[in-house]
Amino acid sequence: xxxxxxxxxxVNVAEGNPLTVKCTYSxxxxxxxxxxxxxxxxxxxxxxxxITGDNLVKGSYGFEAEFNKSQTSFHLKKPSALVxxxxxxxxxxxxxxxxxxxxxxxGGGTRVLVKP
Amino acid sequence: xxxxxxSPRHEVTEMGQEVTLRCKPISGHDYLFWxxxxxxxxxxxxxxxxxNVPIDDSGMPEDRFSAKMPNASFSTLKIQPSEPRDSAVxxxxxxxxxxxxxxxxxxxxxxxxxx
Numbered sequence: 001x002x003x004x005x006x007x008x009x010x011v012n013v014a015e016g017n018p019l020t021v022k023c024t025y026s027x028x029x030x031x032x033x034x035x036x037x038x039x040x041x042x043x044x045x046x047x048x049x050x051i052t053g054d055n056l057v058k059g060s061y062g063f064e065a066e067f068n069k070s071q072t073s074f075h076l077k078k079p080s081a082l083v084x085x086x087x088x089x090x091x092x093x094x095x096x097x098x099x100x101x102x103x104x105x106x107g108g109g110t111r112v113l114v115k116p
Numbered sequence: 117x118x119x120x121x122x123s124p125r126h127e128v129t130e131m132g133q134e135v136t137l138r139c140k141p142i143s144g145h146d147y148l149f150w151x152x153x154x155x156x157x158x159x160x161x162x163x164x165x166x167x168n169v170p171i172d173d174s175g176m177p178e179d180r181f182s183a184k185m186p187n188a189s190f191s192t193l194k195i196q197p198s199e200p201r202d203s204a205v206x207x208x209x210x211x212x213x214x215x216x217x218x219x220x221x222x223x224x225x226x227x228x229x230x231x
Binding site: 046 | 120147149158159161164166172207209211213218219220221222223224225
């Protein structure tokens with residue numbers, strides 16, 4: 001079985017400061033890892049993914065994430081947060097195992113609040 | 117492409133009534149997913165289809181819930197009879213097959229309120 005943990009329900013950060021949203025995962029085999037963002041009254045939007053290759057992945061809106069296999073983590077980062085980054089962030093994992101299809105397992109979400 | 121289209125955006129109904137939620141996936145996508153989001157339980161996968169065939173419905177909470185995908189461009193999620201605890205936001209998502217293309221695209225959701 002695959003699972004995702006997002007240990008923080010909420011992260012508060014001042015505008016201009018670095019933002020980190022934590023994610024750890026458990027999966028059989030090699031993982032595919034994703035970050036999604038959800039703005040109020042909207043569906044989830046894809047931010048970035050790790051499939052293979054460079055452990056540092058760059059995505060939309062200046063976000064990046066670092067895959068750490070030994071720590072089974074995939075933390076989302078942004079060097080300088082904006083008020084408009086305030087949203088709900090979801091980490092998700094999939095696996096290369098064919099039987100799992102395209103199924104994603106999502107974490108519980110982390111609410112990010114960026115204060116001016 | 118217009119993205120994943122869900123209707124209605126909002127649904128208010130009374131307990132015991134039948135509710136049907138609709139989804140049009142992105143053209144060419146061969147996976148379709150139904151999720152439910154609540155404050156208490158977060159985002160839950162209810163069921164997903166591959167090439168119109170249900171693959172995993174283990175997340176469907178009860179027999180009151182059913183989902184169909186009669187063709188590649190349309191799916192429905194039906195609740196009959198509805199109950200207040202079914203109140204949630206229901207999302208549909210679609211994706212292409214293949215691990216490297218495994219990005220799910222979500223619709224805007226249907227907010228269901230069962231009174």
